[in-house]
Amino acid sequence: MPTKPFTFQIFTMSDTPIDPIPFADKAIKLDIVVVGHGIAGLVFAIDAKLRGHQVQILEKRPGLDDFGDVLALQASSLRSIKNGWPGFWDELQSLSLGSTLNLYRYDGTFLASPRIVSSDGLGFAVHRLDFHALLHQYALKCGVIIQFSMEVDKYLESPNRGAVVLSNGVRIEADLIVAADGVGSKSWDLVRNIKDQAVSSGYSVFRSNFPASPALENSPVLADEFQKSPTRGCAFMGPDTHIVMSKSRHRLGFLMTHKDPGNLPDTVPISTVLPYVEGWSPVVTELIKAVPDGVVYDWKLRWRDPQPGWVSPLGRLVQIGDAAHAFLPTSGYGASMAMEDAHSLVECLSHVEQQDIALALRVHNCLRFERTACAQKMGFKARELWHKTDWNSPIEDPTMFTRMWAPWLLQHDPEDYARKNFATCAQELRNGEQFQNSNSVPGYKFKMWTVRDLAESTNDGLEDEGEWFATE
Known part of the structure; x- marks a missing residue:
């Protein structure tokens, strides 16, 4: 099936193809199928193609999503891109919404302006739709094959090949299958041999995006708020x-993250949304009223207990992004963790021969699991802070809302970490030993947790040892 033409043209990238980066060693070149055209799938596909692998993406949707949330791209997700993706960095920087997020109490009282940058100045926010479109266009430029309307019903593997079966019965094989198809991925049937269902987080998100010009022209409140900056x-x-x-x-x-009453359809009128923000700043209510068709999506937030294993039994399938570890939006780190996964996995694959693909996947899994589980928990901690504060009382220390982007999150380099730790981790896995990671919360000894544990902790507070938050 041919790639759907890309019609959301907002960039001026040259049509000159991007050549693969010359291999510096004897690394293998694989035939890879990526399931999922989201951020995790696209970043992995581009990174792998630049390393010389043959990559195709299968996406069940008919084309690019039009969801337009804001994403925080932290330094840990950007270092490999800045240094290794020819011609991409300047285009990406042109999409920046800045590195500061202004925080307000519901009534419009200013609280703080946290910056999402690391010590080397990397990090900024982008509009999801713009970023997704840029990744799509760059992937095509690199030679990644992208096929839409390709729904995967089943994942399979043999000792030497992985495979997917599409909804129309077509079977596609590859050396490696990368499941990047989100929290509802059917890959769990193969990875864990059970029908694993994601569970409700108890919250959902009203979401919408629309052209700015009509809204700003028709609302003096929005014009005053948003015309201050492009x-x-x-x-x-x-x-x-x-x-x-x-x-x-x-x-x-x-x-807009809110308690999920459990009975809302996937789309709701703004008359359902507005009661959640009654008495809030006019900027908030006017923005909701500006939705052109008066209807917003209600995105139910689902997640799973952390699963230590993301690799299939025979090592021909690996999960990345939300397929491996779903994030709450309050973490501010879901996109960056998905991108970290992609860079780590590509680097691990560069260290093995064809017969050792399974080892590369398991090393990647070992290097990533504890870090992602802690980042997931950080999202829960942030949501509790944001939602459980007594907002009707004075906020004595507004800086507490600025500390979620801690050094252990921002300063990490997943590609470099995989490069430096691959050999030791691989040897310890072969020997049945426990590899000690150093890419997570300082002073914290990792403990498994469950969604139920976190839900039950809301009444007592969620306390852990270690330096989870930034100190200033």
Whole structure:
């Protein structure tokens, strides 16, 4: 099936193809199928193609999503891109919404302006739609094959090949299958040999994005707020609800996290949304009222207990991104962790011969699991802080809302970490020993947790040893 033409042209990238980066060693060249055209799948596909692998992406949707949330791209997800993707970095920087997110109490009282940058100055926010479109175009430029309307019903493997079976019965084989198809991935049937279902987090997100010009022309409140800068992001926080709003050069968007009553359809009228923010700043209510068709999506937030294993029994399938570890939006780190996965996995594959693909996948899994599980838990901690604060009382220390982007999150380099630790981790896995990671929370000895554990901890507070948050 041919690749669907890319019609969301907002960039001016040259049509000159990107050549693979010359291999510096004897690394293998694989035939890889990526299931999922999201951020994890695209970043992995590009990185792998630049290393000389043959890559195709299968996506069940008919084309690019039009969701336009704001994403934080932390330094840990950007170092490999800045240094290793020819011609991409300048285009990406042109999408930046800045590195500061202004935080407000629900009534419009200013709280703080946390910056999402690392000590070397990397990190900024982007509009999801713009970033997704840029990744798509760059992947095509690199020679990645992208096929839409290709729904995977089943994952299979043999000792030498992985395979997927499409909804139309067609079977596609490859040396490696990368499941990047989100929290509902059917790959869990093969990885764990059970029908594993994601569970509700108890929250969902009203989300919408739309052209900015009509909204700004028709609302003096929005014009005053958003015409101060061509691009910006901000968040308003209140009792058990918060909303993140963004303006790119051409669009406005919002994500509003709220308690899930359990009975809302996937799309709701704004008359359902507005009661959640009654008495909030006019900026919030006016933005919701500006939705052109008066209807927003309600995205149910589902996640799983952390699963230590993301690799199939015979080592021909690996999960990345939300397929391996779903994140709450309050973590501010879901996209970056997905990108970290991609860079780590590609680096691990460069250290083995064809017969040792399974080892590369298991080393990658070992290097990544504890870090991602801690980052998931960080998202829960942030949501509790944002939603359980007594918003009707004075906020004595507004800086507490700025500390979620801690050094252990920002300073990491997943590609470099995999390169430096691959040999030791591989040897210890062969010997049945426990590899000690150093890419997670300082001072914290990792402990498994469950969604139920976190839910039950909300009444007592969630305390862990270690330096989870930034100190300033």
